[in-house]
Amino acid sequence: MNTPPINIVLGVIGFDCHSVGNKILEAFFTEQGFKVTNLGVMVSQEEFLQAAIETGAKAILVSSLYGHGEIDCVGLREKCREQGLDDILLYVGGNLVVGKTPFEQVEAKFKAMGYDRVFGPDCDLATVARLLREDLAARQRAD
Amino acid sequence: MNTPPINIVLGVIGFDCHSVGNKILEAFFTEQGFKVTNLGVMVSQEEFLQAAIETGAKAILVSSLYGHGEIDCVGLREKCREQGLDDILLYVGGNLVVGKTPFEQVEAKFKAMGYDRVFGPDCDLATVARLLREDLAARQRAD
Amino acid sequence: MKSYQIPFDRFLSIRAEVLKTWPTGEGLTLEDGLAYQRTLPPAKNFARAMATASREGRILLQPRAGVALIPDHIKLLQYLETEGEADLLPTTIDAYTRQNRYQEAANGIQKSLEARASLLNGFPAVNHGVAGCRQVVESVRSPIQVRHGTPDARLLAEITLAAGFTSFEGGGISYNIPYAKKVPLAKSIEDWKYVDRLVGWYEEQGIPINREPFGPLTGTLVPPFISHAVAIIEGVLALRQGVRSLTLGYGQGGNLIQDVAAMVTLKELAHEYFAREGFTDYELTTVFHQWMGGFPEDEAKAFAVICWGSTVAVFARADKIIAKSPHEAMGIPTKEANAQGLRASRQVINMLRDQKFAGGADFERETDLIRREVRCLLDKVYELGHGDLEAGTIAAFAAGVLDVPFAPAACNHGKILPMRDHEGYIRVFNRGQLPLSAEILDFHRSRLEERAKAEKREVCFQMVTDDIYAVSKGRLVGRPR
Amino acid sequence: MKSYQIPFDRFLSIRAEVLKTWPTGEGLTLEDGLAYQRTLPPAKNFARAMATASREGRILLQPRAGVALIPDHIKLLQYLETEGEADLLPTTIDAYTRQNRYQEAANGIQKSLEARASLLNGFPAVNHGVAGCRQVVESVRSPIQVRHGTPDARLLAEITLAAGFTSFEGGGISYNIPYAKKVPLAKSIEDWKYVDRLVGWYEEQGIPINREPFGPLTGTLVPPFISHAVAIIEGVLALRQGVRSLTLGYGQGGNLIQDVAAMVTLKELAHEYFAREGFTDYELTTVFHQWMGGFPEDEAKAFAVICWGSTVAVFARADKIIAKSPHEAMGIPTKEANAQGLRASRQVINMLRDQKFAGGADFERETDLIRREVRCLLDKVYELGHGDLEAGTIAAFAAGVLDVPFAPAACNHGKILPMRDHEGYIRVFNRGQLPLSAEILDFHRSRLEERAKAEKREVCFQMVTDDIYAVSKGRLVGRPR
Numbered sequence A, B: 001m002n003t004p005p006i007n008i009v010l011g012v013i014g015f016d017c018h019s020v021g022n023k024i025l026e027a028f029f030t031e032q033g034f035k036v037t038n039l040g041v042m043v044s045q046e047e048f049l050q051a052a053i054e055t056g057a058k059a060i061l062v063s064s065l066y067g068h069g070e071i072d073c074v075g076l077r078e079k080c081r082e083q084g085l086d087d088i089l090l091y092v093g094g095n096l097v098v099g100k101t102p103f104e105q106v107e108a109k110f111k112a113m114g115y116d117r118v119f120g121p122d123c124d125l126a127t128v129a130r131l132l133r134e135d136l137a138a139r140q141r142a143d
Numbered sequence C, D: 001m002k003s004y005q006i007p008f009d010r011f012l013s014i015r016a017e018v019l020k021t022w023p024t025g026e027g028l029t030l031e032d033g034l035a036y037q038r039t040l041p042p043a044k045n046f047a048r049a050m051a052t053a054s055r056e057g058r059i060l061l062q063p064r065a066g067v068a069l070i071p072d073h074i075k076l077l078q079y080l081e082t083e084g085e086a087d088l089l090p091t092t093i094d095a096y097t098r099q100n101r102y103q104e105a106a107n108g109i110q111k112s113l114e115a116r117a118s119l120l121n122g123f124p125a126v127n128h129g130v131a132g133c134r135q136v137v138e139s140v141r142s143p144i145q146v147r148h149g150t151p152d153a154r155l156l157a158e159i160t161l162a163a164g165f166t167s168f169e170g171g172g173i174s175y176n177i178p179y180a181k182k183v184p185l186a187k188s189i190e191d192w193k194y195v196d197r198l199v200g201w202y203e204e205q206g207i208p209i210n211r212e213p214f215g216p217l218t219g220t221l222v223p224p225f226i227s228h229a230v231a232i233i234e235g236v237l238a239l240r241q242g243v244r245s246l247t248l249g250y251g252q253g254g255n256l257i258q259d260v261a262a263m264v265t266l267k268e269l270a271h272e273y274f275a276r277e278g279f280t281d282y283e284l285t286t287v288f289h290q291w292m293g294g295f296p297e298d299e300a301k302a303f304a305v306i307c308w309g310s311t312v313a314v315f316a317r318a319d320k321i322i323a324k325s326p327h328e329a330m331g332i333p334t335k336e337a338n339a340q341g342l343r344a345s346r347q348v349i350n351m352l353r354d355q356k357f358a359g360g361a362d363f364e365r366e367t368d369l370i371r372r373e374v375r376c377l378l379d380k381v382y383e384l385g386h387g388d389l390e391a392g393t394i395a396a397f398a399a400g401v402l403d404v405p406f407a408p409a410a411c412n413h414g415k416i417l418p419m420r421d422h423e424g425y426i427r428v429f430n431r432g433q434l435p436l437s438a439e440i441l442d443f444h445r446s447r448l449e450e451r452a453k454a455e456k457r458e459v460c461f462q463m464v465t466d467d468i469y470a471v472s473k474g475r476l477v478g479r480p481r
Ligand code: B12
Pocket: B015, B016, B017, B018, B019, B020, B021, B022, B024, B025, B061, B062, B063, B064, B065, B066, B067, B068, B091, B092, B093, B094, B095, B096, B097, B098, B099, B100, B119, B120, B121, B122, B123, B125, B128, C064, C092, C093, C094, C095, C098, C121, C122, C149, C178, C179, C217, C218, C219, C220, C292, C293, C294, C295, C296, C327, C328, C329, C330, C331, C332, C333, C406, C407, C408, C468
């Protein structure tokens, strides 16, 4: 493919220090041909927004492992709209809530917050990359 | 106590070969001062009855470990009555049914078959001996 | 080399009688069984699976499982294959069938149909007959073994082997002493010669069938040398009838070093005695049974017992593990619980398989000890049989030279009492008539004294009882409270 | 002997500032905390419990646990004490408090009240204040430790120690590098000197308080020599401030021999360096953390990981085990799941405690290796600090002489890459700037080459990724599929 690489922003939200998965996601999406801006751990919603604007990112991939996802992730979609990032894709993944919870419940909760796709810690990264490409293509068609 | 020892009959019913618990029960109740007739494993209802009649036993302690208790234990109470063993105590214990089952269900099933007391594999033998003495005393008073 | 094999014509005349004992046996021909076995893909052959895994150093996992009705049994095995990641499948036979009480088994099938749940503790293969059993074989990918506890398993073997099962557990000693009350040993040994002869016939026709003497016996504090002696004898008896694929078993004792020493010596001694009997052309593998005694009721604790068993099996380089489930103390496991036991075991195997067992001085001491103990017993068995193992075995059980602790069989002496020493090794407290040397007995005694001293009590029967309960109450050695 | 202790007046002036950072700190006096600690029975003292158990050779079991609201937290700890048979209790602090974000913690408490469930991943002890924490202390029988991950834990220590907690986890390195992003190392070390000084003050007053540097760091393929170097440095820094009861930790690597070697050398090397720094009057114990990396999601498999951890801990003669739960991969455990992890661990401990670890040549090789590796690092640290450990440590992290794999902290070099060898030992693939001798590096490299050869691939980054996932995917070494 000679198309310019797609920019995505990656980071672990809130006060979450889990850095291992984040490093793996960076390596993986880079290898997959995306242009990854990795903000690392402990990233605020504002930092995500700013990086997305600066890099012209098409998607933000938010991680939350430590359980405070439910608190930390609220409002990101609204902030995106406020900043004119109307159709940026928001993916979120990890151990999103406190305690072992049926995935359907978690998914519903985060979809209601405006995330386009929600992933558990067991998600297959190859599938994620495929979905991301599909979703981006669909957005493009919609444009 | 100078009272003559109480006769009890012990055995593992049906085609059940589990002999370890049976050997322990024999040692335990003997030590507790009962006069134990231990029929060992693979005992038929008829053998239980005959031994109880021959020894003038006040109680029959039936074991079933292998899961066929539900099939093997039916009818013993009726046979006792037929033979005039009207108020002989019937205790049953072990892994009485096939599969892990809430104890209350198992107990209800075997009480309905006419067993006076029902015990799981985890029962405390000292408690069993105490209950046996109490039940025997109560029967005596009733006489 | 003297041939002990049952002559084929005699085999056929016994066979005619055996097949009459239940309607499903009628009209069964050896040729039909053979033809069916030939249709099965090699991947469904148990003997091949054992040989290949052993060669590649993989440890195979197998559960126990069996329910009354065919469709449920199929669902169960499929679940264990997919969700349980089992390598090998079992079909555990119900206890009525084990005692040839096919009428009671029929009753159990009927009651199970009514209750819409299995009221039998296993799969009544004889009642279901060849056609029913073949449905099972055809519904799964893996080889299936018949696991039971049947003193007279002749009809069961005829039916299941004709139906495409490719491994058959048991033996004339190991499926009598722990499983029966009044069956004479000579009778069960004779009946198992028939089973082995049948397996040997399939082997002759080019269909390998695996045979697995039941190692753990009563599963309760059996010192390794006793189960080894029995396993080796049953191995010889099987080889004599033409069995080629042999898996000898051992039930976990609990002490790592004793258990690894047991597994290593089992294979080594078996080869030695098989050679002495003139056998060279056989495939010997081993199976390690996770803890066969009383389990803790708590499922978390049961997982610990299961995982410890798997750990030892890996260090012992067993070829196969028979796994328990977290329901063990309470009842026949649901398929889910059964699969949990398998998955926990799988995780242990995979985490440990690349690691080495260290060995060391204690390990050397124990391997050496087991070798000497087994020789004490088997030398005496040969002596009692004037050189013949089979005759010697029957005499040895009568004399208490072979004696299985806590067994129900009348033909077992029942005098020996085992006990754990301070480190949890299973030793002999009361030797009964076991022909162990004075030196060995002194060693056992001194180890037990060491424990007694630490526990501030005399070596006594209470310690045996305490040891029987120990694992289920959360420890290995039954210390005083 | 040079005194590094913070002078008391300076301590007090810092203290005044610290207490102002959140309303619950206001008005807190040292005397009140001391008076309260004096009311507690010795059985509630963590330092005493560790010392006694260590002397008697018992292994203590401790879970992790913490929820947002006091009544729920009490119920949780009581359950772990009774149903979980825990010997020692934790109070795990939520992640907002760990970052001194008490306002966010307050929000979390509010949301938890509304949701009638904990939305925080721990107990916000600062927000609950001394009175709230004392309710917890008074509701249980066992000693409680504060477990967290807080770069600046000064207020948390003031409040929890005044409230009767008797052990405090963490350290200036181990609670920065794996837990923070932008906190300068000099700052966290300085703030932890304050915590240690506070503990030292209690010790001076006759109240023993246990301190436990966090051994496992990122919990992900950390070679033992790296965590040992950090543990020893944090031990020295703590002793310098008057800490007496010290528990050094290590997170399970996965290979039995490496892990036992690590536990043995940890204690031995710590004593050696503490003596070199002039310390003799302290009580040193060890804690073994069950597998700290990614867990399998399947609970049966998680039990296997938990049990394997306990097995290794027993062979390594750890004084304490921190247990995981079968929910580990998925979320903070329910109290039931947490107790299951404890009970499984208890069963393993009790089944194995009487057994011996064999040792052997590989074990000797590994203990010797770890000793040499740790010396390479610490020699260089002393050199960089011109003889001073604290200054040397800060310089060493800047230079990559100390480097923790996969850590988030900007002050960590982040260049080294660990990798498993063919037997699952954790070795160094990319050494970054670690000052290991050529001989040691050659050994590591040759071990990795051996694995690569067996896997028919080059030693490569993919192997690191494979190793990170391995345990959660059901094995130890990340073999290619
Ligand atoms: C050892 C063992 C064996 C050995 C037995 C050796 C022998 N001859 O004794 C072997 C390997 C041969 C064996 C075989 C079988 N076993 Co078995 N066995 C066990 C095991 C692991 C321990 C039993 C034991 O010895 N416990 C120690 C003693 C001291 O305890 P106990 O037997 O429970 O007895 C105590 C109590 O139950 C109580 N008690 C017993 N009876 C009574 C009566 C009264 C009145 C009272 C008050 C108390 C009481 O007091 C006793 C002393 O404390 C149990 C599971 C477990 N408990 O962990 C399975 C178990 C009993 N076996 C079981 C089964 C099914 C079988 C088999 C049918 C094979 C199969 N299908 O899996 C065959 C039996 C064939 C036959 N014909 O009987 C099942 C029963 C399942 C069920 N009820 O749902 C169990 C529960 C295992 C399981 N979860 O599947 N087994």
